[in-house]
Amino acid sequence: MSTPTSPLIWVNGELDHQLSALDRGLAYGDGLFETCRLHNGRIPLWSRHLQRLLASSAVFAIELNTKQLESWVDTALALLREQNIRQGTFKLILTRGVGGRGYQQPHRVAPTIVLMVQPDNLELLTARPTPARLKVCRMRLGRNRVLAGHKHLNRLENVLARAEWQDNTFDEGLMLDDRANVIEATSHNVFIYRKGCWHTPVLDESGVAGVMRQLVLDELAPRCGVRVNVAPLSLDAVYSAEEVMLCNSNRGVRPVAAIEDDAGTLHQFSHHNNVLRLSAALSDFLQGKGSGQ
Numbered sequence: 001m002s003t004p005t006s007p008l009i010w011v012n013g014e015l016d017h018q019l020s021a022l023d024r025g026l027a028y029g030d031g032l033f034e035t036c037r038l039h040n041g042r043i044p045l046w047s048r049h050l051q052r053l054l055a056s057s058a059v060f061a062i063e064l065n066t067k068q069l070e071s072w073v074d075t076a077l078a079l080l081r082e083q084n085i086r087q088g089t090f091k092l093i094l095t096r097g098v099g100g101r102g103y104q105q106p107h108r109v110a111p112t113i114v115l116m117v118q119p120d121n122l123e124l125l126t127a128r129p130t131p132a133r134l135k136v137c138r139m140r141l142g143r144n145r146v147l148a149g150h151k152h153l154n155r156l157e158n159v160l161a162r163a164e165w166q167d168n169t170f171d172e173g174l175m176l177d178d179r180a181n182v183i184e185a186t187s188h189n190v191f192i193y194r195k196g197c198w199h200t201p202v203l204d205e206s207g208v209a210g211v212m213r214q215l216v217l218d219e220l221a222p223r224c225g226v227r228v229n230v231a232p233l234s235l236d237a238v239y240s241a242e243e244v245m246l247c248n249s250n251r252g253v254r255p256v257a258a259i260e261d262d263a264g265t266l267h268q269f270s271h272h273n274n275v276l277r278l279s280a281a282l283s284d285f286l287q288g289k290g291s292g293q
Contacts, residue, residue: 025095131257
């Protein structure tokens with residue numbers, strides 16, 4: 001069977017595109033989401049996505065029936081196999097559910113779980129990555145220690161940042177907080193390589209603590225024998241880096257070729273050897289070579 005171009009969508013376990021207008025995820029962004037890579041008919045980082053979802057749902061007191069969720073995911077994956085859909089973006093949305101008007105949380109509410117699969121034919125996690133071109137976004141990220149790190153549905157800052165370019169001039173945008181610290185890209189985490197060490201921003205006040213970012217910290221960098229420093233990161237530090245890397249769980253790791261600053265100056269990065277080493281470590285990880293798979 002040919003790969004469909006439109007997404008497959010399940011709402012609470014049923015193939016359905018309908019969502020209540022009273023759902024609190026739609027009305028207030030009252031929910032969480034995970035964007036996963038479907039790779040060879042499975043979600044190789046599913047346990048890490050589920051771990052993050054459980055941690056965030058506990059913080060925001062959103063009920064999550066893990067057994068029911070995993071059953072629905074298994075059913076979805078089985079249908080994808082039947083339709084010979086082996087590659088794509090697998091997105092999970094968890095909302096507090098359908099509630100009444102107003103910010104106050106309903107006393108009794110059943111959560112809504114949406115599963116969405118956008119099929120593609122890309123081997124993004126194992127193919128040699130193409131260097132990206134970035135711009136520094138004018139839109140700044142606000143600081144909030146309660147929301148920081150979580151992949152909640154309130155992503156308007158990222159949406160507005162991504163609207164700053166509409167053509168193919170740039171692949172991504174670099175986002176800063178209101179103190180001019182580099183935090184992330186619009187849909188990726190950021191690492192820089194300097195003096196034998198990877199560095200990535202601390203995310204205790206803003207940004208998303210990505211699953212692939214955590215995999216780099218826990219697995220990929222150690223496999224390459226390279227230490228990672230998690231600390232505040234300035235634009236000057238990024239511009240003076242030997243290598244710059246983007247990562248997320250849907251697209252793996254990707255070197256950065258150039259960054260255009262807000263004055264139009266282009267900062268170029270010609271070396272990508274350490275990013276490619278991480279890319280090779282990711283490929284090995286996905287194939288179960290070594291520990292941790």
